[in-house]
Amino acid sequence: MNAISRRGFASGLLLSFAFSPALAQQTTPIAPRRLPGSLNTNRRLDAWLHIGSDGKVTVCTGKVEIGQGAVTALMQIAAEELDILPGRITMVSGDTALTPDEGVTAGSQSMENGGSALRYAAAEARAILLEKASARLGAPAAALRVQDGMVSAPNGNGVSYWALAEEGLLRREATASVQPKPPAEHRIVGQPVGRLDIPAKVSGQPIYVQDMRMPGMLFGRVVRPPSYAARLISVDLDAVRAMPGVVAVVRDGRFLGLVARREEQAIKAQRALAAAARWEIPASLPEPAALHAHLRAMKTDDTISNEKHAEAPAVAQRFSASYTKPYLAHASIGPSCAVAQYAEDKASLRVWSHTQGVFPLRADLAKVLGLPLDKLRVTHVQGSGCYGHNGADDVALDAALLARAVPGKPVKLQWMRDEEFAWEPYNPAMVVEVSAGLSAEGRIVDWTHDVWSQHHNNRPGNPTRGINLLAAWHLEQPHQPPYPRALPQPAGSGDRNAVPPYDLPNQKIVHHLIPEMVLRTSALRTLGAFGNVFAIECFMDELGEAAGQDPVAFRLAHMKDTRARAVIEAAARLANWQPGARGDGSQGRGIAFAKYKNVSCYVACVVEVAVDRTTGEIRVPRVFAVVDAGQVINPDGLRNQIDGGIIQALSWSLKEAVQFTPQGVTSRDWQGYPILTFPEVPKVETVLLNHPDLPPLGSGEASQGPAGAALGNALKHATGLRLRAFPYTPDRVKAALNRS
Amino acid sequence: MAAITLTVNGARHQVAAEADTPLLYVLRNDLELNGPRFGCGQGQCGACTVLVDGVPTRSCVTELGTLAGRQITTLEGLASQGRLHALQRAFIAEQAAQCGYCTNGMIMAAKALLETTPEPSEPEIRDALAHYLCRCGTHNRIVAAVQRAVREG
Numbered sequence A: 001m002n003a004i005s006r007r008g009f010a011s012g013l014l015l016s017f018a019f020s021p022a023l024a025q026q027t028t029p030i031a032p033r034r035l036p037g038s039l040n041t042n043r044r045l046d047a048w049l050h051i052g053s054d055g056k057v058t059v060c061t062g063k064v065e066i067g068q069g070a071v072t073a074l075m076q077i078a079a080e081e082l083d084i085l086p087g088r089i090t091m092v093s094g095d096t097a098l099t100p101d102e103g104v105t106a107g108s109q110s111m112e113n114g115g116s117a118l119r120y121a122a123a124e125a126r127a128i129l130l131e132k133a134s135a136r137l138g139a140p141a142a143a144l145r146v147q148d149g150m151v152s153a154p155n156g157n158g159v160s161y162w163a164l165a166e167e168g169l170l171r172r173e174a175t176a177s178v179q180p181k182p183p184a185e186h187r188i189v190g191q192p193v194g195r196l197d198i199p200a201k202v203s204g205q206p207i208y209v210q211d212m213r214m215p216g217m218l219f220g221r222v223v224r225p226p227s228y229a230a231r232l233i234s235v236d237l238d239a240v241r242a243m244p245g246v247v248a249v250v251r252d253g254r255f256l257g258l259v260a261r262r263e264e265q266a267i268k269a270q271r272a273l274a275a276a277a278r279w280e281i282p283a284s285l286p287e288p289a290a291l292h293a294h295l296r297a298m299k300t301d302d303t304i305s306n307e308k309h310a311e312a313p314a315v316a317q318r319f320s321a322s323y324t325k326p327y328l329a330h331a332s333i334g335p336s337c338a339v340a341q342y343a344e345d346k347a348s349l350r351v352w353s354h355t356q357g358v359f360p361l362r363a364d365l366a367k368v369l370g371l372p373l374d375k376l377r378v379t380h381v382q383g384s385g386c387y388g389h390n391g392a393d394d395v396a397l398d399a400a401l402l403a404r405a406v407p408g409k410p411v412k413l414q415w416m417r418d419e420e421f422a423w424e425p426y427n428p429a430m431v432v433e434v435s436a437g438l439s440a441e442g443r444i445v446d447w448t449h450d451v452w453s454q455h456h457n458n459r460p461g462n463p464t465r466g467i468n469l470l471a472a473w474h475l476e477q478p479h480q481p482p483y484p485r486a487l488p489q490p491a492g493s494g495d496r497n498a499v500p501p502y503d504l505p506n507q508k509i510v511h512h513l514i515p516e517m518v519l520r521t522s523a524l525r526t527l528g529a530f531g532n533v534f535a536i537e538c539f540m541d542e543l544g545e546a547a548g549q550d551p552v553a554f555r556l557a558h559m560k561d562t563r564a565r566a567v568i569e570a571a572a573r574l575a576n577w578q579p580g581a582r583g584d585g586s587q588g589r590g591i592a593f594a595k596y597k598n599v600s601c602y603v604a605c606v607v608e609v610a611v612d613r614t615t616g617e618i619r620v621p622r623v624f625a626v627v628d629a630g631q632v633i634n635p636d637g638l639r640n641q642i643d644g645g646i647i648q649a650l651s652w653s654l655k656e657a658v659q660f661t662p663q664g665v666t667s668r669d670w671q672g673y674p675i676l677t678f679p680e681v682p683k684v685e686t687v688l689l690n691h692p693d694l695p696p697l698g699s700g701e702a703s704q705g706p707a708g709a710a711l712g713n714a715l716k717h718a719t720g721l722r723l724r725a726f727p728y729t730p731d732r733v734k735a736a737l738n739r740s
Numbered sequence B: 001m002a003a004i005t006l007t008v009n010g011a012r013h014q015v016a017a018e019a020d021t022p023l024l025y026v027l028r029n030d031l032e033l034n035g036p037r038f039g040c041g042q043g044q045c046g047a048c049t050v051l052v053d054g055v056p057t058r059s060c061v062t063e064l065g066t067l068a069g070r071q072i073t074t075l076e077g078l079a080s081q082g083r084l085h086a087l088q089r090a091f092i093a094e095q096a097a098q099c100g101y102c103t104n105g106m107i108m109a110a111k112a113l114l115e116t117t118p119e120p121s122e123p124e125i126r127d128a129l130a131h132y133l134c135r136c137g138t139h140n141r142i143v144a145a146v147q148r149a150v151r152e153g
Ligand code: FES
Pocket: B037, B038, B039, B040, B041, B042, B043, B044, B045, B046, B047, B048, B049, B058, B059, B060, B061
């Protein structure tokens, strides 16, 4: 939905059924029955659905569109259960005044939590409507049929939902007592329904927060310190105040910013303000060449992620290896953007943001700005793809701090490219040390996995003390980020997917969480899974080779899970895998498998490579993937996610590393942080194994781990080189080939 | 600040902005067009692409003062008589977007390619888009959409 019709909602159209979390909590019994998905924490039906007498249905979701098609898939679920055409539905997503609080849209949880909540809520709403229809038509509810909201009785009499709809119809507690449709009856779920947002995006209709325009709107820009640790010595604000179009200049500690009438004026003033500031820049970061040794030596908080011991044959041979990956950037194509507007009296604030979580963002904004929660409304409007926690939340605070200087006026602020690269929270660099023992028969007897990493999830809204918003750390009265704590398995954080998916008699997995901030980090698609799967799946090939077994056979020999076996076998067939085939020095292929978070989507990838041994350049002509995501809600959307994940992961693996010096981050544009381009992108062939009878599993993060690890195995197969550090840039590959 | 006259999507506009203003901000903020998007402001990503006399041009690094007498076309100017351009229809048919932030640049670059090379090979399409960045990994669908537009014209 675009920004303009969103504002239509804001004007009160839907306020008659607006959801009040406080109210819901008061009416909730002490120990309520557990309800499916997010219905458990948002227990009122009218928080999710509104049936209009005008033939329109409004579906509210706390999940938001971040370019993955989640809102379209949620619409399909609601249309399916209500028996209406999707065209009747307006989706309202992510608004602290209008929608349920579903936390953040992350971790591939939209289908698992948001989807099951909506499915049960819609099924119950349909039953309520049918009960009324039954009384009206004098026929038992079980005998009624519904087609696009038209209810008909066996005798041919009918009544529509719209005639039955009345105020307060769904003003009741959900019970989840109505069983949703069996998958065999699905007609909308499981279909490749077109995304709701794509027509606007190809034709230039306003849809992004970047496209918002409001009467009297001004443009903000901030000037960041040159590095995390830089100290502001002096700044002359007066010269900037006098520049054309400048309306306000703000300094609070080392937070500097300004507001101007026109965007280009704001940018010119930003440059002038940056030039007017003098900073002291201490060397505060490690030498980049020694990064992983530095991380390995830091103070850590350790947890045992998993441990098991059983009788096993004697160990005949021992192996160990250390794998590393660098810091990765989200590197959204569109820098982060927000619009903020204070009321004239500064007593309330509205914020429009592409945050993944409107409620958590509101919680942190309220603390920093000293506003009560009910005076602060955050509304989600789409932005550029974020792939996790990027600058979206930070820029919202920036905009709010500047808007406070011009009460009554909306202020739009989009970060410049260099701010996005230098200040977004990165995916942490990681060190993974694995070791294993093989029996004389070539079976794995024991396995250890130790992972060192900063925290992968430093989002706003942490209920403990501390604020995860960038500008808050730079104010005169600075806030501190919360002390990072490991998240429990199976989701985990740095140890996500650190538990091998294989059936091993003995294993011990230890998560060494580095609490100190080296570079700023938070959630990027897969969290630690990308690094952990890289280590596990490449090490599996190392062990298989030592045992004299083919990678596919070696994996299957250690795998009982039938769904896992099915995707591995299907991927091998799809890629025409020839057991025992040898690489020819430059061409080869590798396979890797993961079950996301050890409990979710199954993916096996086969990656083919062609390596130029003189330049070190790796070309990836083709990738094959087989996916079991349980019940498929939208096959086209699922493929888009899987294929996109594979291409992004190959970009991470082949090219990406955040560059820095002891003085600060130096990746500040696309030259300093290159990503995969069209001529380098492989053909991807994806097969979905649909299980309509099983729960849907999130897929947005499922393919990255297997894609990266399969690349590592393909390089080894092609050239004999086992390279245990990403990225595989030509200079590093060439140097390693020369050494070997 | 002098008034500058611009021709965008066939219509003439008077704009009160400095001559060194990047075209992108005028298109977005004065003319309220949404197709061209700010991605980098440095000519590196292609998100801001428009056609200037048919040539794909990065509006974030193109100064207003250089555009007198030129024909500027944006994403909004591709549709005619209420019907989306074949490329736009093909992008919908192929669902060739995830976040869609890069889509403008892809469609505008493809439009220029098809003007000079009406039946490009797949490598030609990839080369024409080599300097247009997509972070979502939608590349193959974008190529498929351009191929569909060629077929279905
Ligand atoms: S915004 Fe113009 S090229 Fe990136």
